[in-house]
Amino acid sequence: MKMKLCALALLAMWPAMAALSDVDPQKTAGKPSAAVTIEVFSDFECPACKVFHDNTLPQLQRDFVATGKVFLVFREYPLPMHAHSREAANYAVAAARLSLYQAVADAMFRDQAAWSANGKVWDAVASVLTPAQQKKVKAGADDPSVLGEIMREVSIGRAVPIQSTPTLVITHGATRYPVSGTINYEFLKGLLDGLLK
C-alpha cells in the first residue's frame, strides 16, 4: 500500500520533476533539495516583472532561499507584445553560460525604462561586463542552443499555462500553484510558511 502511494506521488510529481531536470544551474538559486520549488516566469521588459525583481525577490531570497526552504528557478518568458524582450532574454541566457545571469538580469531590470524606450538593450548588458565577457555574451546570444533554451522555457510556460508575467509556479510535493499579477510578499510569505509547516 505504501509502495503504491509512493508510486502515485512520484507519478503526480513527474511533470514538475521532468521540467526541472534540465534546468541551467546558473539560472537557479538555493538548494535543489528544498521542500518548495518556485519557477519564476519573467520578461525583462515587463514593468510588473521589474517590481517583482526589485521588491519581492530580495525578500523571498532572504527569508526562504538563503535559508534552504525554497529552490528558485528563473525561466525566460519574453512576451510578443514587448519589442525588445526576446533580445534581452538572449543576452541573459548567454550570460548565464558564463555564470553572469544575475548580474546581467539586475542590470537589465535597473535600466528597463531606458532600453525599452530606445531599444538599446546591449548598453544595459555591457555596463556590467568586461570587454572579454561582452564579446562572449554577444556571440552567445546568437547561438542556436541559447535560442533553443528560450523556446523550451516558453513551451514549459505555455503548458502551465502562463498568461501574464511575472508568474510564479510554486511546486510543493505533487501540488503546483501558479501565482501571477502584483505579488504581495506578505501573502506569498504566508502561503510558503503554510506549505512548509
Add this chain to the structure above:
Amino acid sequence: MASSSKVSRAIALVLRLVLGVVFVYAAWTKLRTPWELFAMEVDAYQLLPIKAVELVARALPWFELVVGLLLIAGFWLRTASTAIALVLAGFFTLMVRAYVKGMEIPCGCFGANDIISWKTLLRDGSLLAAAVVLVVLSFRARWKAPSASSLQDA
C-alpha cells in the same frame, strides 16, 4: 397566460441552476487551495488595505458557496438572486476598471491564473445579465402570484 408563466418558471429554473453551479464551482476553486492565493488576486486590484484583502479572501468563497447552494436548492430565491446580482455587478465593475487601466491581473473568478481579458469580461457580463433576469423573474412571480409561485422565497 399560463404557458407564459410556465416558460418564465422554466427560464428561472435554468438560470438559478446555472448560476448556482457556477457559484459553487467558483467557491470550490478557492476553498481547495490556501486562502493566500486568492488574497494575492484580490490584492492585485489595488483597491483595499491588506486587512480588508484578507477578510475578503477568507469570507468571499464561503459567501459564494452559501448563495450558490441557496440558488440550487431554491431557498430564499429573491434574496439569493439579488445578492448574486449585486456581487456580480461589483465584480464586473472592478474587472472593467482593471481592463480599462491595462492591468494584467488575474480576475480571481475561478482559481489562479485567469487573467482579465475580453473573454473574462464577456463571461462575467453574461453571468450578470443572467442574474439580473433571474432577479426580475423572481420578483415578478411574487407580484403576480405570491402564494402559488415556486419562485417565491422560502
